[in-house]
Amino acid sequence: MQSPLIDRRLLDFLLYEVLKVESLCESERFAEHSRATFDATIELAHRLAVDKFLPHNRKSDANEPQMVDGKVVLIPEIGEAVAAYNEAGFSTALEDFERGGMQLPFVIASACDLLFAGANPGTVAYPSLARAAANLLRAHGSEAQQRRYMDPIVQGRFFGTMCLSEPQAGSSLGDIRTTAVVMPDGSYRLRGAKMWISAGDHELGDNIVHLVLARIEGAPAGVRGISLFIVPRWRLDASGNPSERNDVRLAGLNHKLGQRGSVNTFLKFGEQDDCFGELIGQPNQGLAYMFHMMNEERIAVGMGAIANGLVGYLYSLQYAKERRQGRHPDQKDASSPPVPIIEHADVRRMLLRQKLLVEGALALGLYASQLVDAEHLAEIDARREINALLELLTPIVKSWSSQYCLDANDLAIQILGGYGYTREYPVEQCWRDNRINPIHEGTNGIQALDLLGRKVMMHDGIALKVLLAKVHTSVAKAEVHASLHDVSAALRAHFERVVGVVRQLGARMASGDIRPALAHAQHVMHVLGHGVIAWMWLDMAHRATHGLESGAATDHGFYEARVAAAKAFFATELPSTEQAFRAIESDECAAYHFQAAWF
Amino acid sequence: MQSPLIDRRLLDFLLYEVLKVESLCESERFAEHSRATFDATIELAHRLAVDKFLPHNRKSDANEPQMVDGKVVLIPEIGEAVAAYNEAGFSTALEDFERGGMQLPFVIASACDLLFAGANPGTVAYPSLARAAANLLRAHGSEAQQRRYMDPIVQGRFFGTMCLSEPQAGSSLGDIRTTAVVMPDGSYRLRGAKMWISAGDHELGDNIVHLVLARIEGAPAGVRGISLFIVPRWRLDASGNPSERNDVRLAGLNHKLGQRGSVNTFLKFGEQDDCFGELIGQPNQGLAYMFHMMNEERIAVGMGAIANGLVGYLYSLQYAKERRQGRHPDQKDASSPPVPIIEHADVRRMLLRQKLLVEGALALGLYASQLVDAEHLAEIDARREINALLELLTPIVKSWSSQYCLDANDLAIQILGGYGYTREYPVEQCWRDNRINPIHEGTNGIQALDLLGRKVMMHDGIALKVLLAKVHTSVAKAEVHASLHDVSAALRAHFERVVGVVRQLGARMASGDIRPALAHAQHVMHVLGHGVIAWMWLDMAHRATHGLESGAATDHGFYEARVAAAKAFFATELPSTEQAFRAIESDECAAYHFQAAWF
Known part of the structure; x- marks a missing residue:
């Protein structure tokens, strides 16, 4: 049976014939991998996506997170899917073997993410954001911070967020107002409000590690005065266990058009003047640290858009092959049997346009993902060129994919006609879920x-x-x-x-x-x-x-x-x-x- | 204060300076009208739209119709708004004075509909469909049918529907299977299922007059064998009062992406072999009768799309003027105040595009509406030309407006950014409500x-x-x-x-x-x-x-x-x-x- 998420022959073609990703295995880092391990991983991701993520995609859309007694209540399937994802090792897909990871190339992890995002973009947000937080700590956190905050994320016990936007400053990070004051022990106390925080509060794990942009008192105006902090939801005791509640309050939920399964929050820090935070790296370098990760996040946003585009395309394609209605304009015999609507020129036009946009974007998304690997593996000289190309392609992957794969979803709705306009069919949710992608991450x-x-x-x-x-x-x-x-x-x-x-x-x-x-x-x-x-x-x-x-x-x-x-x-x-x-x-x-x- | 529905100066410009609608008053039919009566009517429509339709637009979206014990339950504000609409006379806007109507030109009624549709496209569907059914009966019903079914609709006591589509035949009307068998008394018994029936069941009035396409036994295949029937929800007694329930059953509700306030139903006719119907006009002429009305409905669909486009545009314009964020790319001083986002080139591009699409479509929609009047008023010779032009423009009004005003709504979402993606702001609903317009009515x-x-x-x-x-x-x-x-x-x-x-x-x-x-x-x-x-x-x-x-x-x-x-x-x-x-x-x-x- 055809997968609802991907044309597997197409994915193989892109990975092995166009990108020739097996050549990555010639490098020391991926020497223990082969096409067999890549295939097995993709197969595992596909099975998990279909078995654990897809079945509650519609349910979590219809039953969005609720705030009950100050706590976020999710449908239970979300936690089960996230646990299965972590247990199968996808939270450590890129991590070294010796740290228990899969040590996969980014491009293979990206292909796996595509499947999870296609199956359920709301649920996959929780482990994705946690992994992104861990990656940032791996790159810029101190050894102690990695041990106390990153390792529990990697183990699936803690989750993470990115706290950038504020109500008055969504895109203009230079205007954020959250402040941080240093204490005699070197820790900080934060105060401010953060908006649009995905996975900002929930009960999926033992703790949430918020990575928060704020200004240290006296910092320069604009983006050059922004620092990055760890703000745990629960403070950790000396042995790294969550102890008392930190001064971070869930002030409200945003009710979105789509991706309703991923809770989106308004958070207040330091209302009681007791919001503990730890500085990551150097003061005033926060935005640079955040951007290091935002580039990969932007590729992930593009891949998420592509995933929605693919799912809508495949669904409308199947529908167009099965649904019989009408005849060709030169067929006058009203008693002749109706034709499958894929035979109608305008339906075929809409299918082809989806295919060209979505599969083209997929080729680019995987290509850019492989550049991430190539950048890490290349000699210093080549690295500069690869990095420059990746930097150039990143806004295109994010932006072109999110614009045109959304257009593709719109065409999928049109092909299904009245059925496409109902919530009994999946294509309208594809569009709604996808509509965030031209907005977020810049x-x-x-x-x-x-x-x-x-x-x-x-x-x-x-x-x-x-x-x-x-x-x-x-x-x-x-x-x-x-x-x-x-x-x-x-x-x-x-x-x-x-x-x-x-x-x-x-x-x-x-x-x-x-x-x-x-x-x-x-x-x-x-x-x-x-x-x-x-x-x-x-x-x-x-x-x-x-x-x-x-x-x-x-x-x-x-x-x-x-x-x-x-x-x-x-x-x-x-x-x-x-x-x-x-x-x-x-x-x-x-x-x-x-x-x-x-x- | 700026109206949330229309730029009134623009509407005046289009009606009085471009279209010169006052010249219609030179005709006998509109001789008692003047710019003053037109303005007063538009003013009344605007006040009603803002006071009675707009306030529950979001509420009816969030609380869609429910089926409880086989009955449709709507939020009470819908019935109140419909009653106010009927009471103010908008259900008889086009009707002769002597029949208690406003005897308005179609173009003025169209401008009023624009305001109701912009304020609440879900609620306005009930009186609009009732009016459409009455218009069809006026054109093609017998005197008795007009007295028994049309007059109560005009008086606001009965409602109406158009029952065309079936589950297996949405666009392909030649393939409908609902059958009608003539009885010795000349009435018919119908049997079949109808899909996508807006306002197909509710408790707003004393009765619902379904206008149903069906095949009389032995009729030719395809569109040439379709007849049109009146099928009342409640049969009428000899004095025209609803008596026993007819054999029409509400089989289910469709759960839509938008326009959720207007109940959309799946109806079954004649499950007990006792569904009474009356033939309208001649056998096998049903589609011709229906098309007579569908042309005006197609203009109405275009106007509805334009209404959504206008509302989204005006909202995003106001937001862009008030929301301050970021600076010009050559402004390096991070401590300078943020500018209103309308100053950003890309936001301005998105506003201008909305304006060009929506206001251009509005000009065309009103122009085509005035052609409906001109066609009725012109001499026979001129009428043929006007009619041909109207026929040509009708699919453009329907299709161009619904495509590009939907694009406009998408731009409105983008301008609001994260806020635009939430249900706390109105632009996402504009898009969802508008998305049906490229699909329905062909x-x-x-x-x-x-x-x-x-x-x-x-x-x-x-x-x-x-x-x-x-x-x-x-x-x-x-x-x-x-x-x-x-x-x-x-x-x-x-x-x-x-x-x-x-x-x-x-x-x-x-x-x-x-x-x-x-x-x-x-x-x-x-x-x-x-x-x-x-x-x-x-x-x-x-x-x-x-x-x-x-x-x-x-x-x-x-x-x-x-x-x-x-x-x-x-x-x-x-x-x-x-x-x-x-x-x-x-x-x-x-x-x-x-x-x-x-x-």
Whole structure:
């Protein structure tokens, strides 16, 4: 039976034929792994996702967390799923063997996360956030902090959160007001309020380790005066056991459009002037520590969006094959049997668009995930280039995937028609769950600013140069196949034009014309994002062409479909960049000059 | 204070300056009306909408109808609002004075409906459907049927439904299976199941008049064998009072993504073989009768979508003006005060896009509504042309508005960020409520087929010819203003290209190449829809330019904004048609040829 979460043949193709992830096993770190261990892990993740996460996805949506006597009450299936996830080892997927972890490549962990997120994005938030907190402590915490706070998270006893936003400052972290005052013993006392804190309070474990951004008294204004603190929900005694309750209060729950299973909280710190915190690392370096992790979180957000996109696509595809309704417009015989709706041109258009967007995004998400591994494994010199490319791709993975996989979910609803509009069918929840992804971890507007204002410009444009070199390598490989000649040429031309508009905007910014140049940030996201996805499709087509020449006969249809889909992306999706290119080239600036009073 | 439902200055501009609806009062039918009575009616509708419909909009979303002991339980505010609506006379807005109605032009009733739909799309469904049923009976019912079923609806005692879809046949009405058998007394007994029946069961009035499509035994297959029946929930005695319960059973409720206040039902007819029905008009003419009304319903769906679009836009606009966060990218001083987010280029882009889409759709919706009046009032010869134009515009009003006003709602969510994702703020409900509009009353895919396959081709293309003549008149008037020269030329060029692609596809269809030609239906909807909206913006700009020359100084800013917005539509929205044009011109057919097995 077809998996509701993934086309496994597609995942294998991406991992083993396009990305060739087995080559990671040549490195010392992954030497004990092989395709067999990767497959077994993915298989395990899939089984857990289907058995433990998927069944309560609708139930947790319909029964969102409640605040009862100041405590958060979740449906019991959430705790059971999280326990199974931890027990199977996914909370330590990346961790060293010697610390009890799976020591997996990031790309394999990412593929597993995709399955959990597709099955139940609300429930997977709890272990994901805990793992993210542990990762941050691993990178920046002291040895004692790692022992007292990180290890219990890794063991599944404690959970974690990221406390960044405040009610008055969601995206503008430089404006946070939570304060920290140092005590004679070197610990801190915090005071302030934090908004949008996922998994901010619950009874799943023995403790919650809040990682909190705050300002130490006298710190500089803005982002350069932000420090990072551990604030446990329960203070630990000398032996590391939770003892008395810390001064952190659950002030309220946010009631969301989707992802309702993951409790989203408003927290108050230090209302009794007794909120204990420990500084992580150096003062005023908090944002740098947080960003170290936010980059991987942004890839995770993109993968989450892709997961929702895939689930909606697969469901609507199955529906379109089974649901019979209507006839072709030239079939006049009303007594002829209705056709499956996949036969209708407009339904097929909506299915194909979903496929092109979602599978293209998946290829990019896995590619970027593998760059995380490559960055860690490479020699120092290569590392700089890989890192630059990863930095460039990260806002695209986050932003492009969340925008277009949401569009895909909308198409899935439309294919199901009236049924798609009901909560008896899963596609409307896919859309609702997915709708957070263009907002959180930096809105897509901010990602576009990051892309144009920082990533394509940084270090003399090195990231774009690395990207171009890789694109040209792909083009050179693909264009030898006559069947891929046109799309190869189109990709080359596309990126030449990208270079042109980036250069144009770079010159404007260099001359101080910063605001109007950055007003084109979304246009750049569009042309660069679509360009990168087109590149992924070209690579897939190239691998598939090899597969057609040398692969098994049973795979012939699969490879043929890959090539056809790649060409369809170039024919139907890439041309949408024309308007964005022209907008930059002609400096179309209607919105920029539209006065506030005119609205 | 700003209305949460409408910019009243804009509505006045559209009604009185662009459409000049006062000229309707020169006709006999509306001779007793004037701008004063129109304004008073709109004012009354606005007050009722704000006082009686808006306050329970969120409550009815959170407390959807329940089925208790086989009965539908609604929150009491719904019944109160409906009673107030009927009492104020809106259920008889179009009805003759002598029958106790307001005898209003359709365009004014449409403007009022816009306000009710914006305030509470779930509640307004009950009186709207009742009115639609009454209108159908007025057009096609016998005198006795009008007296016994229509009059009580008009008086607010009975309600009504439209029972078209069945579980196996949502869009494909030719495949419905509900049967009707004639009895010796000339009445019928029906048997079958109907799905997606809005307001299909409730206790708001004394009775519900279901208008049901069914097949009389022996009728031809397909749409030519469908008849229309009155099936009352309670049978009427000789004096027209509800007596015994008819054999119609509420089999279940559908749980929707939005518009939760309007109960949506699954009904079973004749499970006891005793479902009484009366034939309306002639046998096998049911679909024709139903379509007579569905055209006005399609305009109403478009207006409903526009209402949601407006409400989301106005809310996000207010939020963007009040919410302060972040600074301009060239403002380095972290201690400077944050700016209102409307100052950020990307937020402004999202506001402008909403404005262009929603206000453009509103102009078209009102224009099409006025055509309904003009059609009734015109001489026979002119009537044919007006009717053709209205037929052409109807799928655009329904489909373009529902697609792009939904896009607008998505942008409103994005502007509010995390807050937009919560149910504490209204924009997510706007989107959810609006999401049905691309689906019901004929999906947008079907509307596109209707547009290309029937409307632009019918009667030797008369509809498009009428449209082109009107567009050319607008262009000729506008291009004399130097400031509108460019946009006038752009519109002329756009429609020349529209004519070219329509001719191209028409030739293909004429040569029997029907399926691949109709596969471009969505492209035609795009180029024709955007073209029509651009035409509306040009007309608005033209009127505003007059206003700038001759209007009051206090209106200067308003008119200036109109012109700027019109130019912005041409600069930022109309260019999106380039891809659709090219797709038709080059016969891009990737989706059409993408094999089902390749998905």
